[in-house]
Structures are given as structure tokens and as C-alpha cells.
Amino acid sequence: MADNERKLIKKCAKGDLDAFEDLISKYEKKAYNIALKILKNPEDAMDISQEAFIKVYKSIKKFKFQSSFSTWLYRIVTNTCMDFLRKNKLQVYSLDNPIKTDDGEIEREVKDNSNSTEEMYEKKMTKELVHQSIDKLDEIHRVAIILRDIEGFSYQEISEILGCTMGTVKSRISRARSSLKEIILEEMEQNDISIV
Amino acid sequence: MDCRDFDEKISLYIDNQLDNIEKKEFELHLLECDECRKEYDEMIKILKFTGETEEEELPENYKLSLRSKLEKEKKKEKSKVLNWRVLSTVAAALFVVVVSYGFIINNFGINNINQQSMDDAAPEIGKDYSGDVGNSQEQMNKSMKFTAKAKDSQNMTLTSDKDLANGEFTESLRNGDLSIENAGKKIIKSGQINLESTEFDVTYDSIINNVKNNNGYIESSGTSFYGHIKADDGEQLRSGNVFLRVPEEKFYSTLDFIKSLGEVKSQQLNERDISESYLDTENYIKNLEVQEKRLREILEKANNVDEILRVENELRRVRTEIDNNNQTLKNWDSLVNYSSITVNILEVKDENQVIKLDDEGLLLKGKKGFISTINKLINFVENTLVFLMTIAPVLIIIAIILILALIFIRRHLKQKQ
Numbered sequence: 001m002a003d004n005e006r007k008l009i010k011k012c013a014k015g016d017l018d019a020f021e022d023l024i025s026k027y028e029k030k031a032y033n034i035a036l037k038i039l040k041n042p043e044d045a046m047d048i049s050q051e052a053f054i055k056v057y058k059s060i061k062k063f064k065f066q067s068s069f070s071t072w073l074y075r076i077v078t079n080t081c082m083d084f085l086r087k088n089k090l091q092v093y094s095l096d097n098p099i100k101t102d103d104g105e106i107e108r109e110v111k112d113n114s115n116s117t118e119e120m121y122e123k124k125m126t127k128e129l130v131h132q133s134i135d136k137l138d139e140i141h142r143v144a145i146i147l148r149d150i151e152g153f154s155y156q157e158i159s160e161i162l163g164c165t166m167g168t169v170k171s172r173i174s175r176a177r178s179s180l181k182e183i184i185l186e187e188m189e190q191n192d193i194s195i196v
Numbered sequence: 197m198d199c200r201d202f203d204e205k206i207s208l209y210i211d212n213q214l215d216n217i218e219k220k221e222f223e224l225h226l227l228e229c230d231e232c233r234k235e236y237d238e239m240i241k242i243l244k245f246t247g248e249t250e251e252e253e254l255p256e257n258y259k260l261s262l263r264s265k266l267e268k269e270k271k272k273e274k275s276k277v278l279n280w281r282v283l284s285t286v287a288a289a290l291f292v293v294v295v296s297y298g299f300i301i302n303n304f305g306i307n308n309i310n311q312q313s314m315d316d317a318a319p320e321i322g323k324d325y326s327g328d329v330g331n332s333q334e335q336m337n338k339s340m341k342f343t344a345k346a347k348d349s350q351n352m353t354l355t356s357d358k359d360l361a362n363g364e365f366t367e368s369l370r371n372g373d374l375s376i377e378n379a380g381k382k383i384i385k386s387g388q389i390n391l392e393s394t395e396f397d398v399t400y401d402s403i404i405n406n407v408k409n410n411n412g413y414i415e416s417s418g419t420s421f422y423g424h425i426k427a428d429d430g431e432q433l434r435s436g437n438v439f440l441r442v443p444e445e446k447f448y449s450t451l452d453f454i455k456s457l458g459e460v461k462s463q464q465l466n467e468r469d470i471s472e473s474y475l476d477t478e479n480y481i482k483n484l485e486v487q488e489k490r491l492r493e494i495l496e497k498a499n500n501v502d503e504i505l506r507v508e509n510e511l512r513r514v515r516t517e518i519d520n521n522n523q524t525l526k527n528w529d530s531l532v533n534y535s536s537i538t539v540n541i542l543e544v545k546d547e548n549q550v551i552k553l554d555d556e557g558l559l560l561k562g563k564k565g566f567i568s569t570i571n572k573l574i575n576f577v578e579n580t581l582v583f584l585m586t587i588a589p590v591l592i593i594i595a596i597i598l599i600l601a602l603i604f605i606r607r608h609l610k611q612k613q
């Protein structure tokens with residue numbers, strides 16, 4: 001850990017808000033993005049990631065310098081998001097509906113277009129589809145994909161963030177990817193899209 | 197390495213998590229097998245798209261609103277600290293009063309009748325409010341256990357009656373004469389238990405050990421923190437979930453064991469009879485196999501390329517269908533042979549076991565106690581008044597001490613600001 005960060009953390013422990021702002025400025029965006037991907041909604045992402053930062057502020061005195069500060073912070077962010085989801089399970093499910101009818105209509109238009117634009121269009125579709133499909137994963141698998149494939153954390157970091165063993169991380173990521181692929185292939189079959 | 201092995205290792209290979217030998221085997225199969233290469237390419241493409249997610253910018257007012265929330269939090273924390281200081285000073289002052297009170301009683305031998313009635317009143321109060329007095333402690337424990345039991349039985353009736361009844365029914369079937377009828381049946385058993393435990397780690401570990409000892413396995417498990425940080429030691433409460441599988445015949449004993457580990461908040465049992473679907477699928481596979489055999493015969497007799505291709509296509513389709521359905525059967529077998537249990541554990545603080553007056557007898561007892569305490573309290577107040585008048589001179593000294601304490605507090609507050 002950088003010396004600078006260590007100093008900042010010690011200042012924060014004494015209640016220095018400026019130091020705290022300084023400390024988290026590096027991590028705010030990523031934390032917000034993680035929350036956004038997990039919660040799928042900007043308002044919640046803002047509220048919950050801020051709630052997580054407040055938790056970080058309140059418990060920074062207890063930070064032991066044994067793990068890296070960033071994984072500790074992301075751990076609190078992830079946990080706060082998961083707790084929120086658990087509390088609002090029903091509401092979250094109703095947000096889950098994909099916009100299937102739209103896909104169908106757009107697809108019909110595509111067929112009239114020339115080859116090159118069709119290719120481009122379908123490529124965009126696939127990317128969108130991938131992200132829609134990530135939203136359809138159950139929360140544990142979604143978090144695994146978000147941390148590994150979107151945010152690019154290492155296996156070691158993920159095991160610290162999620163508080164589980166490397167073995168669990170490996171199998172969880174593997175399973176998450178398989179089921180993501182399954183969802184995507186199913187969607188593509190339904191919408192008659194092929195991988196570009 | 198076969199195709200299934202390959203499929204399982206794709207993810208690890210992509211992230212370079214395989215050892216050298218596995219890696220070589222993987223790459224060898226990748227070269228040999230067209231199907232798997234396709235699977236691999238698909239996965240690579242999907243992950244490429246996944247990685248291409250644009251980072252969203254922070255909302256405009258993000259930092260500002262966070263700052264104001266933090267400032268609010270800081271103020272709250274400060275006032276908490278301040279309150280503690282004030283409280284502890286007041287407590288110290290009170291302590292002085294109490295000590296001098298005891299000192300006065302012992303040394304000045306205030307009239308006997310008063311003292312006796314006060315002693316009489318004290319344990320009664322203790323019983324109802326503080327529980328510090330020996331005898332009443334025991335009673336308190338008793339009533340606590342009592343409520344716990346009452347709660348338990350309430351829970352049993354609260355939880356999804358139908359499922360439970362169903363569970364009990366099949367259980368008696370299993371044990372009874374009718375078990376023969378049940379023998380060939382394919383029944384998928386699953387259960388869910390929500391537990392509250394004050395000793396989270398013990399509960400968690402016992403479940404995992406028990407599952408291992410019963411030749412079961414944990415499919416997934418995890419813990420996370422929830423709620424607010426505990427005030428006393430700064431530790432956060434945890435919630436955990438274990439998704440486990442045990443051999444079908446160990447299902448009920450495992451359930452009972454888990455239920456004994458904490459306070460059961462709710463439970464659900466489910467038994468799904470899939471015998472019919474299972475039989476249907478088996479028959480379907482048999483039909484497909486007949487079809488496959490016929491197609492092979494046709495293939496042998498085929499005379500032109502076009503025909504051969506068409507039959508081969510059909511053959512491949514039938515084969516995949518057979519494989520898929522066999523896989524379904526396999527999955528079912530595993531589900532039938534290994535029952536699944538989901539356990540959710542919530543760590544709770546000890547203090548949460550507050551006495552709740554949800555039992556009629558207890559309520560009555562409480563009422564009686566309440567009335568008698570009130571009576572004794574009135575008595576106590578009367579006696580105290582008499583007593584206070586007697587010791588009025590000493591009280592003046594105490595008052596001076598209190599005033600001094602107050603001045604001290606005020607000065608302290610000013611200094612803080």
C-alpha cells in the first residue's frame with residue numbers, strides 16, 4: 001500500500017472529511033459502476049454506493065492494513081448492494097423484464113439494409129444482448145461476471161472481496177460464464193441473431 | 197480430455213488458471229474437436245463484449261451529496277461521543293449519591309421498620325427490571341426459556357402448513373407399511389430453513405461438518421455482513437447461506453440437526469414426484485434409439501450423396517436429442533438421490549432474546565407482578581420520603597456535590613465547543 005494512502009487512512013480515522021474525500025476519490029467511479037451493474041438502476045446505485053462509503057468512513061478505524069484498502073472498500077460496496085437486493089427482492093424481479101418486442105422489430109428493419117451496415121448493426125445488437133443477458137443472471141453469478149469480466153479484478157482480489165476461497169471463486173466464475181453463455185445463445189436463437 | 201472436461205475448463209483456461217499439463221491437454225483438444233472449438237470461440241466473443249462495457253460517469257451531484265451525508269454522519273458521531281461524556285458524568289454523580297446513601301444507612305442506623313420494608317421492595321423491583329438479584333435471576337431464566345418454547349411451537353404452525361403436512365405425510369409413508377409402494381418412485385426432496393443464531397461460526401461450521409459426515413456436499417455457500425455495526429465491539433453482524441446436498445435417506449435427519457442449531461424462523465419442505473416425467477423421458481429415449489437404428493439402416497442403403505447427407509443430418513439431430521434427454525435423466529437421478537437444503541443463517545445479538553409477553557399465563561403473572569410491584573413501589577416512595585426528611589441535613593451535602601458535578605459538566609461542554 002502506498003505510504004500516502006496509509007497516511008490518509010490514519011487521518012480519516014481521526015474524522016478528517018477532506019482526507020476521506022481524497023482517499024476515496026480514486027475508487028468512487030468504480031464503486032459506483034459496480035453498484036450500477038449489480039443494482040441495474042442509477043438512483044439505487046448512487047444511494048447504495050454512498051451508503052457503502054459512509055460505512056467505510058464509520059469503520060475506517062477498524063481497518064487493519066492487512067488487506068489492500070481497495071479490496072476492503074469494494075467488499076463493503078458489494079455487500080451493501082447484495083444486502084439491498086435481498087431486502088428488495090420482489091421489486092428487483094419486476095425490473096428484470098427484458099425488452100423483447102423491441103428486438104424483434106429492429107431485427108426486421110435490419111434485413112432491408114445492405115450487408116455491411118447489417119453486420120455493424122448486428123454486432124451492436126450482440127453487445128447489447130450480452131449486457132441484457134448479464135442482467136438476467138442471478139445475483140451471485142452476476143456479481144462474479146461484473147467483478148471478473150467487466151471490472152477486471154484478479155481471482156485473488158475477488159476472493160477477498162467476496163470473502164470466499166479461490167476454489168469457490170474459480171467455480172463461481174466458470175459457472176457464471178457458462179450460464180451467461182446459455183442465456184445469450186437462447187436469446188439469439190429466439191431473435192434469430194448469430195454471433196458476429 | 198473429453199468434451200465435458202473441456203467445457204468445464206474453458207473459463208479457467210481463458211484466465212490462465214490451469215496448470216501446465218491441463219493447459220496442454222486443453223489445447224490439444226481444442227485442435228482436435230470442432231464442436232469444442234466453436235464453444236470456445238463463442239465464449240471468447242461473449243467475454244470480449246462483456247469487457248467492452250463503458251464506465252459510466254459519476255452523477256453530477258454525487259460528490260456533493262456524499263459530502264453532505266458524511267457531514268451529517270460526523271455530527272451524529274460527535275454528539276454520540278458528547279452524550280457519552282455527559283452520561284458518564286451523571287452516572288458518576290449518581291454513584292456518589294448511592295454510596296453515601298449506603299454509608300448513611302450503615303453508620304446512622306436509620307429506623308428498623310423502614311429498612312426492612314425497603315429491603316423487601318428491592319428484590320421485587322429487581323425481578324421485574326434488572327434481574328440482578330439472585331433468586332429472581334433464576335425465575336427470569338425460566339420465563340425466558342418458556343417464551344422461547346412458545347415461540348418455537350408458534351413457528352411450526354406458521355410455516356407453510358401445506359408443505360409441512362405433505363412432508364409429514366410422506367415421512368409416515370416412508371416409515372409405514374406403504375413404503376413398498378413408494379420404493380420405485382422418483383421423488384425430489386428439497387427444504388429451506390431460515391435460522392437465527394447467536395453463535396454464527398459454530399452454527400455455520402456444524403452444518404458443514406454434518407454434511408460432510410453424512411456424505412453430502414456443499415454446492416455453494418457464502419457469508420456477508422448486514423445491517424449496522426454492533427455498537428460494543430465494532431463487529432458487524434453476518435448473514436450466511438449454505439446450499440447443500442445430502443443423500444436422500446439423510447434428508448430428514450439433516451433437517452432436524454440443522455433446526456437444532458438455532459432458532460428456526462421459518463422452514464419449508466417440498467417433495468416433488470417426478471416418476472411420471474421420468475418414465476416418459478425414458479420411453480422417449482427408447483423411441484429415439486429405435487429411430488436412430490432405423491436411420492442407420494437407411495444410411496447403409498443410401499445411394500447418393502444428397503441422401504447420405506440428409507440422413508446423417510437427421511442422425512445427428514436424433515443423437516443430440518438422446519444425449520440431452522440422458523443428461524436430463526442424469527440430473528434427475530442426482531436430484532432424487534441427493535436432496536437439497538438451503539439454509540439461511542442470520543447472526544443475531546444475544547440481547548435480541550428479550551422477553552416477549554406472548555403467552556397468556558405469562559401475561560397474567562406479569563400483571564400480578566406489576567401490581568404488586570406498584571404497591572411496593574408506593575410503599576417504597578412513602579418510606580423514602582420519611583427517610584429523606586430524616587436525613588435532610590446529609591442531603592444538603594449531596595446537593596452540593598451534585599451542583600459541583602453539573603458545573604464540571606458545563607465547563608467540559610464549553611471546552612469542547
Ligand SMILES: [Zn+2]
Pocket residue numbers: 198199202225229230231232
Ligand atoms: Zn470436444
